[in-house]
Amino acid sequence: MGGGKTIGDVVLDLQGISLSFGGVRALQDVTFDVREHEVRAIIGPNGAGKSSMLNVINGVYHPQQGTVSYLGAKRHDVNTHEAAVQGIARTFQNIALFKGMSVLDNIMTGRNLRMKSGLLAQAFRLPSAEREELEHREAVEQVIDFLEIQAHRKTPVGRLPYGLQKRVDLARALAMEPKLLLLDEPMAGMNVEEKQDMCRFILDVNDQFGTTIVLIEHDMGVVMDISDRVIVLDYGKKIGDGTPDEIRGNQAVIDAYLGVSH
Amino acid sequence: MLYRENGQFKTSYRADQQMLPILQDRIFMGLLLVFVFVVAPFVFSNYFFLSILIPFLILALAALGLNLLVGYCGQISIGHAAFMSVGAYAAYNLVLRVPQLNFLVVLVLAGLIAALVGLLFGIPSLRIRGLYLAVATLAAQFFMDWVFARVKWFTNYAPSGSVSTATIDIFGFQINSPVRKYLFLAAVVTVFAILAKNLVRSHLGRAWMAMRDMDVAAEVIGIRPVYAKLTAFAVSSFYVGVAGALWGFVHLGSWEPLAFSITLSLNLLFMIIIGGMGSILGSFFGAFFIVALPILLNRAPDWLGIHLSTAMVSHLESMIFGALIIFFLIVEPQGLARLWSIGKEKLRLWPFPH
Ligand SMILES: Nc1ncnc2c1ncn2[C@@H]1O[C@H](COP(=O)(O)OP(=O)(O)OP(=O)(O)O)[C@@H](O)[C@H]1O
Ligand SMILES: [Mg+2]
Numbered sequence: 340m341g342g343g344k345t346i347g348d349v350v351l352d353l354q355g356i357s358l359s360f361g362g363v364r365a366l367q368d369v370t371f372d373v374r375e376h377e378v379r380a381i382i383g384p385n386g387a388g389k390s391s392m393l394n395v396i397n398g399v400y401h402p403q404q405g406t407v408s409y410l411g412a413k414r415h416d417v418n419t420h421e422a423a424v425q426g427i428a429r430t431f432q433n434i435a436l437f438k439g440m441s442v443l444d445n446i447m448t449g450r451n452l453r454m455k456s457g458l459l460a461q462a463f464r465l466p467s468a469e470r471e472e473l474e475h476r477e478a479v480e481q482v483i484d485f486l487e488i489q490a491h492r493k494t495p496v497g498r499l500p501y502g503l504q505k506r507v508d509l510a511r512a513l514a515m516e517p518k519l520l521l522l523d524e525p526m527a528g529m530n531v532e533e534k535q536d537m538c539r540f541i542l543d544v545n546d547q548f549g550t551t552i553v554l555i556e557h558d559m560g561v562v563m564d565i566s567d568r569v570i571v572l573d574y575g576k577k578i579g580d581g582t583p584d585e586i587r588g589n590q591a592v593i594d595a596y597l598g599v600s601h
Numbered sequence: 602m603l604y605r606e607n608g609q610f611k612t613s614y615r616a617d618q619q620m621l622p623i624l625q626d627r628i629f630m631g632l633l634l635v636f637v638f639v640v641a642p643f644v645f646s647n648y649f650f651l652s653i654l655i656p657f658l659i660l661a662l663a664a665l666g667l668n669l670l671v672g673y674c675g676q677i678s679i680g681h682a683a684f685m686s687v688g689a690y691a692a693y694n695l696v697l698r699v700p701q702l703n704f705l706v707v708l709v710l711a712g713l714i715a716a717l718v719g720l721l722f723g724i725p726s727l728r729i730r731g732l733y734l735a736v737a738t739l740a741a742q743f744f745m746d747w748v749f750a751r752v753k754w755f756t757n758y759a760p761s762g763s764v765s766t767a768t769i770d771i772f773g774f775q776i777n778s779p780v781r782k783y784l785f786l787a788a789v790v791t792v793f794a795i796l797a798k799n800l801v802r803s804h805l806g807r808a809w810m811a812m813r814d815m816d817v818a819a820e821v822i823g824i825r826p827v828y829a830k831l832t833a834f835a836v837s838s839f840y841v842g843v844a845g846a847l848w849g850f851v852h853l854g855s856w857e858p859l860a861f862s863i864t865l866s867l868n869l870l871f872m873i874i875i876g877g878m879g880s881i882l883g884s885f886f887g888a889f890f891i892v893a894l895p896i897l898l899n900r901a902p903d904w905l906g907i908h909l910s911t912a913m914v915s916h917l918e919s920m921i922f923g924a925l926i927i928f929f930l931i932v933e934p935q936g937l938a939r940l941w942s943i944g945k946e947k948l949r950l951w952p953f954p955h
Contacts, residue, residue, distance in 0.1 A: 397821060423823030437814035439879060440807070447804070448811050452823035454804040458832065461803035462796040468803065469615075476614045515822060 346567060347375030350551055351396065351519060356405035358391055358575075365391040366402065367575045373519070378545055378552045380562045382586075383572035384595070389555045390432055392572070393521045396553065397429055398422040409519075423452055428517035430508040432524045432555075438497045442507050445496055446482060449514025450475040482513045486540060502533040506540075513544065520544065522554045526561060534558065538565055563587070571595070620798055637787050642780050650779035653892055658786040659847045661888035664872040665797055665881060666840025671870070672879035673801055674833035675813025676726050677735045680742030681841050681869050683722075686861035687745060688715040688842025689849035690755050693764050696850075697757060704769045704850075708789070708843050715842020716835040718745075723834025727827055742863050749858040756858075765855030782851050789847065793840060797881055800836065809833050810879070841869075871922065875929050877938025886937040894921065 351373040358366040365388045373379045381389045394400040395407065398417040407414050409425060417425075428449070437445050454475060456468040483489055486506050491499060496507055505525060512520060525541065526534045542565055544550050556562050562569060563583040571579035571592045579585075579592040586592055611617040621627045645654065667681050692711040695702055702710075718741075725737040749755050749762075756764050769776040769785075776785045800806050808829040811819035820826060849856055868891055876887020895918050902909045909917070929936050 399817070399821070419820040420823055420825055423821065429821055431818065435815045435818035437811050437818070439814050440810050444807055444810070448807050448819070448824065449822055451804050451808055451811075456803075458800075458805060458836070461805055462800050464799045464803075469618075472618060472803065473614055476618065480614065511822065 344376050344546060344549070346377045349373070350375045350410055351553075352408040353395070354406045354408075356392075356395060356402045356407070358388075358395060358400055358402040364575050366395070366572075368405070369572070369575070369577045370405075371570050371577065371580055373551060373553055374567075375551055376545070376549050377567040378541070378554060378565055380566035380569045381553065381555045381572060382557070382559075382562055382569060386574075387572040388575040389572055390523055391575075393429060393523055393553065393555065396422075396519075396521060397427045423515065426515075426518035427521065428512035428515040428519070429521035430505070430512050430523060430525055432527065434501075434504045434508055436496045436504055436508055436511070438495075440496065441493050442488060442496055442499070442510075443479065443483075443492045445507055446479045446510045446514045447475065449482075449511045450479060452515065478516075479514050482510050485513070485543070486510050502529050505529065505533075505537070509537075509540065516548075517550060519551045519553070522552060522556075524555050524557065526556060526558060534561065541565060618802075620795075620802070634791070637791075638784070641787075642784060647779045650783045652896065654783050655779070655786060655852055657889050657892045658783070658790045659844050659852055660869070660872065660892060661885045662790050662793055662847070663841050663844035664869055664876065664888045665794065665884040666837045666844060667869045668873045668876075668878065668880070668884045669797060669801070669809070669840065670833050670837035672873055672877070672883075673806060673813065674809035674830060674837075676723070676830060676833060677731065678738040678741075678837075679735050679866055679870060680722070680738040680740070680745075680863075681837075682845075682861040682863065682865035683741040683745035684715045684719050684838040684841040685845030685848060685865065686749055686858070687718045687838075688712060688845030689856070689861065690749055690764075691715065691842065692846035692850060693766065694755065694757075696766065704771050708846055711846040712839040712843040715845065716839040719838020719841070720831055720835045723831050723838075726830045726834065739863075742866055746858060746862065749861075761857070763855055763857040764849075766850045769850055776851065786847060786851060789843075793843070794881060794885075797840070801881070805829075805832060813879075871926055873936070874926055874934075875936050877936030877941075878934065880935065880938035882941065883936050883938030886941070890937065891922075894918065 349372045353372065354370050356366050356369045357364070369388075369392065381392055383389050391400060395402050398419045398421060401416045407417075409427075437448065440448075454471055456465070456471050459465075460468040483492065486509065488503065488506055488510060491503060491507075496504060499507065505528075509522070509525060512522075522541070526537050529537065538561060541552060541554070545552055554562075554566065563586075566583060568581060569579070569583055569586045570577060571586060571589075573595040578595055579589045581589070611622065616622070621630060641654075663681070663685060667678065670676050670678055670681075688711045691714040692707050695707045695710055696704070722738060722741040726734050729737065753759075756762055771785070774781075776782055801809070808819070808824045809832075811822075811824055812826060812829045812833075816826060819829070845861065849860075853860060872887030872891050873884060874887070875890050876885065877883025898918050898921070899914055902914070933939050
């Protein structure tokens with residue numbers, strides 16, 4: 340998979356992560372790593388703790404135990420803002436777009452971290468602010484072209500069909516030019532054609548920009564097709580970790596997950 | 602002329618990022634400005650300036666300020682008249698104590714002082730939201746009412762607690778007649794509306810709206826809630842503070858602390874609900890509506906040859922306001938501005954129904 344790409348060093352390393360909400364143990368002693376340029380899938384039945392894992396990675400949740408190292412440095416309770424600054428972007432399981440804004444503005448928010456002009460410069464639309472806005476508009480237009488949503492630029496996101504909203508969610512994350520992209524069920528609720536498009540986009544992002552991707556997905560065909568390595572969670576515990584072929588042959592996984600129909 | 606954007610292909614992103622990308626909108630705005638600054642001063646009566654246009658312009662500015670906070674950033678405030686009073690008393694004291702200051706400087710300083718106070722009362726928004734935040738902002742209202750009634754220094758120890766202002770003089774130009782007041786306000790409000798428009802189409806405005814629409818996602822892409830919310834409170838209070846200073850100096854001339862009571866706060870909220878949340882134009886619609894409706898109601902029965910008592914008229918006014926607010930909250934939360942844009946959209950597609 341992944342054409343001629345070369346998988347690099349470990350960029351993200353999670354050791355013994357445990358997270359609980361009151362009595363619910365969402366993650367129990369989970370250890371795994373993500374290597375540069377790879378597509379790393381997280382699979383598991385509903386409620387297995389997959390989304391919680393992503394939330395730990397980008398600082399929405401803080402695990403009670405365990406350590407997260409990112410780019411070689413140990414992190415202590417990073418918040419979401421710091422994670423964003425460090426180049427971690429994500430999409431959401433339940434689309435979390437800014438409903439009152441156009442597609443273009445939604446994607447432009449992905450550039451907010453990089454936009455520096457001050458309040459007065461913006462209010463008076465000084466040439467510096469205008470130039471900055473244009474620069475970032477151009478970057479955003481590239482993302483728009485890449486994801487083929489040119490026709491919807493000015494549409495309020497709420498009016499788009501579901502599949503396109505998912506795409507805008509991805510566009511907003513890509514506008515951040517992330518090093519690490521976390522995708523929470525990017526293909527859920529899509530028809531076959533939309534899924535194929537989405538697969539192609541994910542692989543292209545991975546190939547062309549070299550972005551490392553962590554992906555949660557329920558569609559086994561998709562997962563086996565596009566990921567380099569897969570981790571399997573069940574009731575918050577890791578029960579499998581390896582290449583798609585290894586996972587296919589793993590008895591514990593078959594029992595816990597593949598055997599169960601959804 | 603037809604209202605179309607077809608055929609107006611933008612050859613650069615710069616052209617597409619203009620304040621008004623559609624030609625017809627630019628023409629409309631141009632005509633409106635010509636009307637406001639060239640035609641209106643000659644055609645309206647003093648009564649119309651004093652009882653409609655002047656309060657309308659100032660309240661539109663205040664509503665615009667409130668709209669930046671509530672409509673764009675999604676933070677509720679039901680104590681905004683408090684920041685108007687801060688602006689008004691700040692301007693009063695600046696003029697009193699530093700008489701050599703130009704009134705334009707006074708306005709900006711009054712706005713900044715109100716911004717600072719607004720920022721302080723915005724701090725709770727970092728922790729609480731919705732109803733609880735509403736109650737916290739209500740505290741601003743009561744606190745400021747109390748301060749200006751009790752701390753006599755602010756009212757220069759006037760025995761009645763009411764203060765009065767002298768005529769404004771800007772570079773030797775006296776703002777002393779209804780037309781001059783109107784022109785001065787129209788200029789100030791135009792500038793502030795443009796600045797607001799610029800803000801909401803920049804990254805700060807997008808941060809506000811992101812906060813409003815989905816705060817978790819906003820944080821995840823790196824927008825800091827502290828920064829987004831507090832700037833919204835500060836900018837909003839700045840606008841409202843300037844409006845307060847204008848309300849005191851240009852409209853009222855002299856006032857008592859009651860001039861900035863909770864009733865005014867609620868009226869500002871009604872303006873943005875009726876006019877349109879998250880719309881600059883809507884703030885103007887709403888303010889006009891709230892200023893003009895009572896006058897219309899007072900006069901309409903006479904035109905129709907019906908005689909109603911004053912009490913009846915004021916009851917009717919409350920009932921119509923109440924009904925309209927409920928109507929807009931339920932049917933059209935985006936207010937008159939939404940009806941305006943639906944109209945434009947229809948026009949754009951006309952004569953085809955879809
Ligand atoms: N904020 C929270 N508060 C309380 N419990 C939570 C919270 N987030 C997750 N949980 C619980 O943690 C467990 C794991 O949830 P999580 O959303 O990570 O599962 P998932 O694998 O993503 O499932 P799905 O496939 O349904 O998306 C569930 O039991 C869930 O109820
Ligand atoms: Mg999930």
